[in-house]
Amino acid sequence: MMYWQEEIETMNRSDLEELQLKRLKKTIESAKNSSHYGKLFSELNITSENIHSLDDLRKIPFTTKDDLRNCYPFGMASIPLKDCVRIHSSSGTTGNPTVVLHSKKDLDEWANQVARCMYMVGLRDTDVFQNTSGYGMFTGGLGFQYGAEKLGALTVPAAAGNTKRQIKFITDFGTTCLHIIPSYATRLAEVFYELGIDPRKETKLKTICIGAEPHSEEQRKRIEQLLGVKAYNCFGMSEMNGPGVAFECTEQNGLHIWEDYVIVEIIDPVTLEPVPDGTIGELVLTTINREAMPLFRYRTRDLTRIIPGTCPCGRTHKRLDRFKGRSDDMIILKGVNIFPIQIEKILMNFKELANNYLITIETVGNSDEMQVEVEISDLFTDDYSTLQKLSKNITHQLKDELLITPRLKLVAKGSLPVQEGKAIRVRDLRKF
């Protein structure tokens, strides 16, 4: 068996869209019972009868994180609280936290989503799955726990921290799969080697599910080599339950997003209009298989694109490309949307360059200009003509990607401000 649920996973697009429409109508019916959507739908005269096609979804306004905050705690509940069995709450640094409610059926469907993802990357009931996520309110804990149990794997609820204990569990229990964030995967590998254990030879590890933290393809490859595993990207967010929303298949080329659970839109974060497949924009999701707290057209703020074409794995559910950052980070320059990650991706391709760079946007005369400063590697030349050639080459590639030409400045290693914690890569000095 290649699929956890073959019929659903390989369903042809028209059947899948028919299923989506049916579930969307049902979800609209039930969301009328929430105080938030009840009021909104009645004001806008949105009823399931008025929704004739998936395009009609656009009659419904977006839902934002602020809506969730304003509805705190239970203004989005579509079923009586006595039929809800779990709350997950974000702590949120400012203002009201947000809440997601789940019925028993919701938890079971969520577990099914996660099990489907795990099955997709080759995990079976013979696997030993160790979850290094925090538990409690953090959805990576209970989310993966329930999913892996549904799959039938032997779960090791290690929870976060205590690396030596993690390693003892991995070796003693024959753990074959980890759920782990990329930076901790690197740390775990280091401790393995410090302890004189080669995880590639002396453990049964073969698969890791990584997510929750942005990371590059290079980082993934490095983790795969250090631990001797295949690493698969997973995408989840607490508003959409948590893990299991989208997951890479063994092709490692995009994350299948389960369209029997959500309707996917990619929009231009400025015009709010849909963008064509292949174009980067903000991911907008509508839950169509959640009863306690449906969300319509939720603006995730995450930037990605739909990878056009079909996947060799046979699954028909759309694939999201690796995430490109947050729409809040987007720069609009001369009418063009630019994401810092686009610039980073190009710079990282040049081994002559170091890791530190800084994007500055400022008003020069009547025009807004972008300057990109990047440190050159210690080991690289200081020969002027070589540098000039390199600079030209980089500028050319940036122009191809961004459609505008930034001013590029190669600087000596150590001359840009040292980045600690969350790096500040963009300085916007424009006068508005």
Place this chain on the structure above:
Amino acid sequence: MMYWQEEIETMNRSDLEELQLKRLKKTIESAKNSSHYGKLFSELNITSENIHSLDDLRKIPFTTKDDLRNCYPFGMASIPLKDCVRIHSSSGTTGNPTVVLHSKKDLDEWANQVARCMYMVGLRDTDVFQNTSGYGMFTGGLGFQYGAEKLGALTVPAAAGNTKRQIKFITDFGTTCLHIIPSYATRLAEVFYELGIDPRKETKLKTICIGAEPHSEEQRKRIEQLLGVKAYNCFGMSEMNGPGVAFECTEQNGLHIWEDYVIVEIIDPVTLEPVPDGTIGELVLTTINREAMPLFRYRTRDLTRIIPGTCPCGRTHKRLDRFKGRSDDMIILKGVNIFPIQIEKILMNFKELANNYLITIETVGNSDEMQVEVEISDLFTDDYSTLQKLSKNITHQLKDELLITPRLKLVAKGSLPVQEGKAIRVRDLRKF
């Protein structure tokens, strides 16, 4: 409905014992597949056919924590590992840790045990249950989580720590029930009052489930008054899954132990013979409804007694008295078994006494003698005849309880060694 499972909970003793025998035989059949019991049963010729009554259970040797350690990790598994879906492992400060394995059915039965306990103390699907336990390997987390979801309560998986966040959840979500350890319940109450919130009036708290830490009846009463709740003792241990093994009913007089899940014995920890109902001894448990990893006659080291008689709540399952400490703490003096908790209980009844005391046992001539030193309260008299009268009174009560007469010494407050961390209450200076 008064009961979660009326038929089982109020089953008459003979039917209950018949059920136990049937399940015991089935468990013996399946345990033959584990390497540990397989070997043992074949050496001793124990088969389900050789077990004709519950008394025949005594043909099977005790299982100890050392057995569990020696079987680490999977020597006790009675089913293939691919049919197990969870490992809970104790960290264990010395030697090998121990492991308990669970099948899907085991987890479901465990959840049912916990749900039954919660229902027994009046919790329903309309309740909001907040779990302040650590999650991951600690069984108080996932154990209560699954049980409360099975009950249908709205669960708040707060996990341990962050008291202000706990309070925010309690007030924002209308939490009605907490699972909490006694010392943390006291701390939580303090922070409530520090924040100017009266938990008795400004929250919906009504029930708390306390366990995992020894505590006195006075401490329970104090917590109940501070928080405005009823507090129920729960007993669980990871070897027996975790929480849900035994739980107080609303009578608050003993913990019903679910005899459709375990067979209960109380033994003299020295002779290893059964003691009559009402007599303190070591609790020994046999799982009869666990498939992945049954345990036979597991010596818990916990001291308690069966409360004789029937419970007004109508449940027929035996009641365990409040735990009396660990059998490892037992003192044998002149052939009598003495538990420090017996002495503490009596001392604590005298408000003239402070909290600090010390029991010393030493060889005087050819005889072993016990001395009890206890500090008198600051506020109390130093009038000799009053003190003499008090001393006589205490000695008399100790003799009634212990059946031997210790030498009692009333000492000034502050004259005994200050106890930090786990108190050392007994000094055994005998020459053996």
